[in-house]
Amino acid sequence: MSATKSIHPEEKFKADKMGSRLFKVGLALGGAFLILSIILGASKSDHWRRFLHAYVIGWGFVMSIAVGSLFFVLSHHVARAKWGIVLRRLAEFMSLTIPFLGIVGLGFLIPVLAGNQNLYFWTEPTLHNETHPLWHHMHHKATWLSPWFFAVRYVVYFALFSGLAIYFARKSFAMDEAKDEAEAFKIWDHLRVASGPAIVVFALTTVFFATDLFMTFSPTWYSTIYAVNWFAGAMLATYCTLALLGRTLQQYGKLQHSITVEHYHDIGKYMFGWTFFWIYTAFSQFMLQWYGNMPEETVFYNYRMFSEWKWISLAVLFGQWAFPYLCLVTRWTKRILPLLMFFAVWQLVFHWVDLYWNIMPNAEWTVVGGHQMGPLAGVPEKHQIGFHAVDVTLLLAMVGLFIAGLGRVMKGNLMPVKDPKLGEALAFENY
Amino acid sequence: MSTAHDNGAGDRPNGNGSDDQNEEMHGLLAEFETPGALVAAARKVKNAGYTEFDCYSPFPVHGIDPAMGIQRTKLPLVIFAGGLTGLFLGTLMQWWMNAYNWPWNVAGKPTWSIPANVPISYETTILLSVLTTFFGMWAANKLPQVWHPFFRLDRFAKVTDDGFFLGVEASDKRFELEQTKQLLVAAGATHVEECYVDARPEARNVPKWIWAAMTIMTMLALIPVALVFKARATKSPDPHYHVFSDMDYQPKAKSDQAFAEFADGRANRGELPGTVARGHLKADDAYYRGLANGEWITGLPAQLEVTPALVDRGQERYNIYCAPCHGYDGAGQGIIPARVAGIGGAWPARNLTDPKAGVIQMRNGQLFNTISNGFNSMMGYASQIPVEDRWAIVLYVRALQRSQNAAESELPAGHQVR
Secondary structure (H helix, E strand, O other): OOOOOOOOOOOOOEOOOHHHHHHHHHHHHHHHHHHHHHHHHHHOOOOOHHHHHHHHHHHHHHHHHHHHHHHHHHHHHHOOOOOOHHHHHHHHHHHOOHHHHHHHOHHHHHHHHOOOOOOOHHHOHHHHOOOOOOHHHHHHHOOOOOHHHHHHHHHHHHHHHHHHHHHHHHHHHHHHOOOOHHHHHHHHHHHHHHHHHHHHHHHHHHHHHHHHHOHHHOOOOOOOOHHHHHHHHHHHHHHHHHHHHHHHHHHOOOOOOOOOHHHHHHHHHHHHHHHHHHHHHHHHHHHHHHHHOOHHHHHHHHHHHOOOHHHHHHHHHHHHHHHHHHHHOOHHHHHOHHHHHHHHHHHHHHHHHHHHHHHHHHHOOOEEOOEEOOOOOOOHHHOOOOOOHHHHHHHHHHHHHHHHHHHHHOOOEOOOOOOOOHHHHHOOOOO | OOOOOOOOOOOOOOOOOOOOOOEEEEEEEEEEOOHHHHHHHHHHHHHOOOOOEEEEOOOOOOOHHHHHOOOOOOHHHHHHHHHHHHHHHHHHHHHHHHHHHOOOOOOOOOOOOHHHHHHHHHHHHHHHHHHHHHHHHHHHOOOOOOOOHHHHOHHHHHHHOOOEEEEEEOOOOOOOHHHHHHHHHHOOOOEEEEEEEEOOHHHHOOOHHHHHHHHHHHHHHHHHHHHHHHHHHOOOOOOOOOOOHHHOOOOOOOOOOEOOOOOOOEOOOOOOOOOOOOOOOOOOHHHHHOEEOOEEOOOOOOOOOOOHHHHHHHHHHHHHHOHHHHOOOOOOOOHHHHHHHHOOOOOOOOOOOOHHHOOOOOOHHHHHHHHHHOEOOEOOOOOOOOHHHHHHHHHHHHHHHHHHOOOHHHOOOOOOOO
């Protein structure tokens, strides 16, 4: 009943050399900045503390896009969404970088395992003494927050994420090779059914992943919505990256007839939606802790509101929410592509600032009364941002590695050409 | 009542196609089989130049607006204005209630603070946006419309089920009965019907009993409002209504009250053994007790350094807490010893600056301890003076001792006695 369209006869939907081109550019960018970052990190004699924190932030930035892309794929299958089918293959490519990013993550996991106690405060050995003031906060978490168990969970998370990403991408690739429409429909229906349980696995993995990797930087602080907030930022970054990736491919002549302004309009709607969901979760966390006024919770905001970090807090509030939210509310912003691309870049930059704001304040540890009290201790007013060049060079290195990983998996068709509902996606219009 | 007819108008007594003298043609109603056919037909009718026509379907049909030539709605702008109004009114309401009309201390929070107001302002923004959407849509579609001429056609009942209809009104400039009928049939209509309506104003009046019922219901609805205004304007010795009594009578223990559930019968709980409240650890011996390895320290604790600001702070605190007994110069001749002596009593205060009185010989840590915990008849000031201020006072007492025992030759140039 719905309108359908067939693929434009002159459409270039083969990846051809795009993959190897992206791989080379990404590898050059990533390699150069990684070497520069290592030199910068080594020259700062802080036992790699700044380097490792910046490493996790940059890595978390690209990882959030890969994880968000996996959710894009799953959510479109589970909802039988049609508009995004022209973009689904791009999201599948991005989700396939997860195994590679798991290897990149060894850059901080191995130091933690090897006994570097400057990244996660819970690796501090004196915390296990009963005389340490934080002992009663930490002793019941000692097993969970031990390097070996942390590494085991890291492997489990990546096994689950990679498994889902590879399964859904492989089945989708198999659809391209289907002999007839009946076979393609069978795969399509199978993926729809499988996506339900897969989303449950994805949700649990994401929550534990975000809590373990990013929230344990302040191991005595509690927030049950933290992982949801991380997920909201990840989804925002994913839709921004999808818009930029689609536009980039179109600049090289690919998919020019398939991805239309209607699809960008929908990406824009999601950017608007996730921008709001992000502030909704971020504010929920803030307001409940502000109102509850319990010291073990407010400590997180104490150091972000009453030190130099207050400027970053305000930048995140206005940069990632107020300004783009008001601008993205209209239809024009989403349909005038240069404007949409501006906001895609803008939101990606502020997604990184958000991660920076979440993690970097934990890089400053304080000794109080002879005890190593870790992050968020001491006098807030004396807490400094202490910006260092390695913060940015590692972000660029990770973006480069992500592009390289994306180029490596970008093969075959750039959209699921035999998807039984592709025709409806191509004819999609916003009324 | 007349019914609509499929055949021509030739056999009608009044010549306009209806049995009833008072009825005139309202328009033509055409039925289509599918939403797609309806969209195609709407495009055709629009292209033929018609403007006074409408489509009727059981559900919203994608693409019908451009096919009918309907402009994009301006409703989003109105909704945006509605949302901003909700944001403003919600915030104003909270300011008026919490900060202006009835400021009430809740858990020590400021009566006017943005974080606490965000959820309510957020909800009022949504409320007014939604109401604007709902009623704006009504207004734009001329709703509520309890009756429509097409209701007279039995076939039109299918519009809530599986019928897709296009109605052309006779008021359209291009309307010609036979021509329009042909156009609709050519556009794929499976069925075309004429529709007649009594156009006289008296035939359209709302029945009197409906007016009466509405008036009575409006009056009844005003009773609760009137009761509220009466309650606000008059005084009463009766207790107020507890609509939600659990707010007034809460099953909870209040501090310093009896509470049977606990073994000791008291609501207050002590500190748990082995715990320290945040900020009360005081593990730093030098800072909190003036001790290092069991000995009084001689310098200042590591957290503090000697600055003019700290000495000034010490002077200010000394003049408030210490000078009443020890005097502004530290000689022990403050206002209290002087007054007690004036009525024949004795209130000795130690001379802080006299080398023979022994205070100069005390180490800094001991001085700090004396201020904190008292000495002989002097009480401790730990509960009144914060730690850092006590160290500032120690510093100022040292400055007093130095100045009161200085030789003339030590004074800066220009200050010596000539």
